[in-house]
Amino acid sequence: MRPDDEGFEITQQQGAWTVHMWWPVGPVSGGPQRITIEASEDAPARDVARGISTTVLRRLDLPGALELAKQAPQAQSTLEDAARMLTESAEAAGMLLENEGVSDRYLAMLSASYKHMADSGAAAPVSWLARAINRRPETIRDHLKKARRDGFLTTVTGKAGGELTEKAQSALDSFSPEGQNKQ
Known part of the structure; x- marks a missing residue:
């Protein structure tokens, strides 16, 4: 090593x-x-x-x-933190969907949650997100397609995931105090 x-x-x-x-x-x-x-x-x-x-x-x-x-302890200690962060991210996406509908901020948060799920190697990230957001998997798939079409998430051929675009990052930055000061 x-x-x-x-x-x-x-x-x-x-x-x-x-x-x-x-x-x-x-x-x-x-x-x-x-x-x-x-x-x-x-x-x-x-x-x-x-x-x-x-x-x-x-x-x-x-x-x-x-x-x-x-x-291994090195895998377990961060596994709980990662699971908590993913759950919080998905719950935030669900609240945005309830409050704003399929908004840019929702699509950015959904894209970020999906990307992190896929990057962690989680099986069936769409199904997991659907349960966390309390929507059908088909609905979440449609929202992810819209996120890709609207320029929030890139496509990785044949694999789950993608990369967040500048547009997505800008929408996510609006959640931080620094981002809110820019508005």
């Missing part, structure tokens, strides 16, 4: 090789972002000389490492 990286490792031993699997600090939603394989200190020289075989790679226990990573 590089010293400037914030994250944690799960280590496995595969024959003469030590395997380090690295995840960044935060909620774990998939496999490691980096895998390093190196000869173990006590590895026989003949095994090291042959190099890493495909057998070593096939024997990596990625599902086991993923389960351990999900239980």
